[in-house]
Amino acid sequence: MAAPAGLRGWVLALGAALACGAALAGPVERCMNLSNALEAPHEGDWGYVIERDHLGEIAAAGFDTVRLPARVDAHFRDGRIDPAFLARLDQVIGWAEAAGLQVILDLHHYEALMADPAAEADRFVAIWDALGAHYAGHPDTLIFELVNEPTDALTTDRAADLQARVIARLRPAHPDRWIITSGGGWGGLDGMLDMAPPGHRELRSFHYYDPWDFTHQLAPWTGQDLPARGWGGAEDRARVKVDMFRAAAPGWPVLLGEFGTYRDTDPAARAAWTGTVRRAAEAQGIGWCYWGFAADFRAFDAGTGTWLPGIRAALLD
């Protein structure tokens, strides 16, 4: 049976036209989110204050990176970041680096940007101008994440345009720093997959909390009164495998920037979901950041200074 006219020619031309080379590997393998601290209105409001020893615990457990969510926009006035807040960022970044950890500095909870990207675009750019100037010359173990979970009016296309604008301004002083970008829809998988291929040292991120009614069950702040439910059947596990396969499909450097379960979920089910997601991501070469360290989705009990054994094993064994 002969191939249709032109088909074989297309195959040959396509092969000849494409450049060789595998996608770059990302810089992050195992990362912990320092969640609910510096993205709260005031550090401590949401039940967690970062302590120096915690960075040591994280490094000793086997993580290579921490992600530091920070609500920088709430501390940005008159073209400058509040020096006290900037000093706190510097302090935590310094603690992490002293412990041998990379740091992802993540611009978190910029709600006004989600509501009205056009009105906030220049301010968003100015915030990154300020952060870029402050961290110019800093080792490239500091990674910038431009915006957490684009959503609402900050669609994938708008988020992509805005992030590209910031990257262009950052690059002269940060030529080889990894910069993390994400798509719309709360930074989810489909938004990421709708983006164009990333540029130099650009790491694509997506967040994964599927199924939502499992990972957020019993969480009072969802406003959804989600009842307890289980997880772990063959179909549940297959779905995770497919989603990670899809995430890796474009061949870009990809980071699973958040995944986790609410603390009141059944511990065995929490551990099963966490381990399944982590292994499926690693099988596809995807680095990950667990959400989060010691607050609502905790892996660590800051009161006793101990890891939750099921979550620790699911992440690291």
Next chain:
Amino acid sequence: MPKTQTLQIDRFIRACPSDVFRVLADPDLRKSWLYDLPGAETLSFSLDFREGGYERSAFRFDGGAVFETEVLHHRIEPDESVSCTRILRIDGQTVSTSEREMTLRPLNDGCLFRCAERMTFHDDRDDLTRHRDMVTYLVDRLDAVIARSLNRVA
């Protein structure tokens, strides 16, 4: 931006669904219509035809670029349907991905084979027209292999 488009190809095949399903599921039969293309050298092929199982292949034409396909099967209902995610890479670069569902429905003295895909093209040197041509060609080959397996043709 990647382009996402949908594709559906229907084909009446004069065989019962179980005979068609066998040609989808049997590694040797599957390789014979899906990969051993005229003028192509098949470099590798493996098939784990189970839910959660992978199919991987590599081939090239005239010593040129290496084409790789990787398929993850996520739902298999014997004699009825197969759902999978498929990636096509050329020299390690992803060209397209698809969410594919193949269904079989008894019809008259045979069955209706339907291949429905949600395609994402990551490179503008691939497009829906070319992909449709390729799938149509492969379904022709599938039909021919089924006919041979049923001794309908020499």
